[in-house]
Amino acid sequence: MIRAIWFLIKVAVVIAIAVWLADRPGTVTVTWLGYVIEMSFAVAVLIGLAALALAALGYRFVRGLLRSPGKLRRYGRSRRRERGYRALTQGLVAVAAGDAHTARKMARKADGLLNEPPLTMLLSAQAAQLQGDDRAAREYFTAMLDRPETAFLGLRGLLTQSLKAGDRVEALQLARRARSLQPNTPWLLGTLYDLEARAGDWASAEGTLQQAIQAGAIPAEDGRRHRTVLLLERSFEAERRGRGDAALSHAQQAHDLMPGFVPAAVRLARLQLAAGRHKQASKVIERAWRQGPHPELADVYREVTDGYDPVARVKLFEKLLTQAPNSVESQIAVARVAMEAKLWGEARNRLTRALEIEPSRRLYRLLAELERNERQDEEAARGWLAKAAAAPxxxxxxxxxxxxxxxxxxxxxxxxxxxxxxxxxxxxxxxxxxxxxxxxxxxxxxxxx
Ligand SMILES: [Zn+2]
Known part of the structure; x- marks a missing residue:
């Protein structure tokens, strides 16, 4: 609408000028190189306007000609980028599809077309990895360390490589470096924790484990168990360094975290026994026994009750039996001390009951021992041993x-x-x-x- 009005105004102005010129007739005379040209004033104005229009057109044409190389260059560049990104995309698809040959070809093409080293280096590294060329992949990953925007990706690539190669010392260094760049990456925390634990760096592993649990890399329940194991290892370490108090306190923490975890109960009870705390050691074993009877708990209980008269010891072991009466381990534990006390009837009762609950290789061997010690019955003993050999x-x-x-x-x-x-x-x-x-x-x- 505005354009139409504007056009009408322009037409009106031109008409007004034409009328104005027609109303005022006159002539223009040009004398040039002996020629005399005479024309009306209106025609002279028209020629002048036409000349101006021609000049403007010429100017635009020349300017267009001068600018075209830049435009061409820009057009060429955008085509190049387009082709580069297409190669990059095809390369990534090839990596995902496991097509190593195409991936590498596209990586080279994208690298030549694009000035985007972070993207093309990653693709080149992945393509090399896919082709099994670990050395080339390593070079790309190492080159990525020089740029802040690709350093983490490079570290991740190198870390994966060293883990694959089984070089845990290098892997640990790389993982620690990667954590300094991205401290809360869940997979990294999980990997770093495992590497620190495998390296026996228990204190660092405990710190990283907490972070990994917070970041959701390790479920809380698994984390609890890992922490228990770490505390036990710290307890062993403290003992080796002659720090008995620390050894005991780490074991106590481990046992408190998981009272039914056999290694923690065994460790704590043995340390308490060594410190002369027999009563506490018995309590730890009895508590763990309630949660899950285990032959190693029975072994420690034997150590705790070592100074007792054999018959009194059987009475003490019956305490374990009351904690878990239907467990085959309870029956076996009492049977063993009963045999040591030569209470053959009691031993036979317990072993027979255990056999009803669940036969096992160990149980058959104990029955053979009983036949030999109580009745000197070699034939019966051999019968049980044959069963033991066939048992899982x-x-x-x-x-x-x-x-x-x-x-x-x-x-x-x-x-x-x-x-x-x-x-x-x-x-x-x-x-x-x-x-x-x-x-x-x-x-x-x-x-x-
Ligand atoms: Zn193993």
Whole structure:
């Protein structure tokens, strides 16, 4: 609407000028190089206007010509970027699809077309990794460390590589460096915690574990158990350094966190026993027994009641029986002390009851022992031993990571170095009982203090 009005105004002005000129006739005479040109004033004005219009057109044409290379260049650049991003996208899709060849080709193409090192370096590294070229991937990841915007990604790549290669010392350094850049990344906290624990750096691991639980990397219930294991390892460490009080207080904390956790109860009771606190040690075992009878608890109870008359000791063990009367472990524990006290009838009753609850290799062996000691009946003993040989293996501290069996509990698997991986269960493979290896010096076995 405004444009139409504006146009009408312009037309009106032109008409007004034309009328004004027509009303005032006159001539213009031009003398140039001997020529004389005569024309009316109106025509002269028209020629002047036409000349101006031509000049304006010429100016625009020349300006357009002068500017076109820049425009062409810009057009070329945007085409290049477009192609670069397309290559980058295709490369990422290829990585996701596991197509190493295309990924690498697209990475090179994107790198040539785009001036975006953070993006193309990551793609190049991933493509190299996919192709199994760890050295090239490592170079890309290392180059990424130089730029603040890619440093964390580079560290993550290098960390994954060193974990894959089993270089835990380097992995720990990288993980600590990565945490200084991004302190609250859940996966990083979980990994760092595990590396610190495997390295036997118990105090640092405990701090990182708290952070990992807060960040949601480790469920609270698992975290509680991990913390218990860490406290037990700190207790062993304190004992090795001759700090008996700290050893006892760490064990007490561990036991308070998980009263039914056998290694914690065993550790605390043994330290209390060593400090001459027999009564407290008995209470710890009885409390743990109520939550879950276990042969190692029975062993410590035997140590606690060592000074007693054999028959009085059987009476004490019956306390355990009242804590968990239907447990095969309760029956076996009483039967063993009864055999030592030569209370054969009591021993036989207990073992027979245990056999009704759940037969096991260990139980058959005890029955063989009873036949030999009570009745000197070799034939009956051999019968039980044959049954023992055919029975499935008894539970032991078995690593959930590598299936190796340790004869004593520890926070680290003596075979594969995994943290908190030992569980009391029947070994799945026929792995011989092994001693914790020298390769894992941080592994400490609970010893009779
Ligand atoms: Zn293991």
């Amino acid at each position: 293996a008894d539970p032991a501290w078995t690593c959930t990571e590598c299936s190796a069996v340790s004869h004593a509990w520890g926070g680290l698997c003596g075979h594969c170095g995994a943290f908190d991986s030992l569980q009391w269960k029947a070994p799945t493979l026929a792995v011989s009982l092994m001693e914790p290896t020298e390769a894992a010096p941080a592994l400490a076995k609970p010893s009779a203090a």
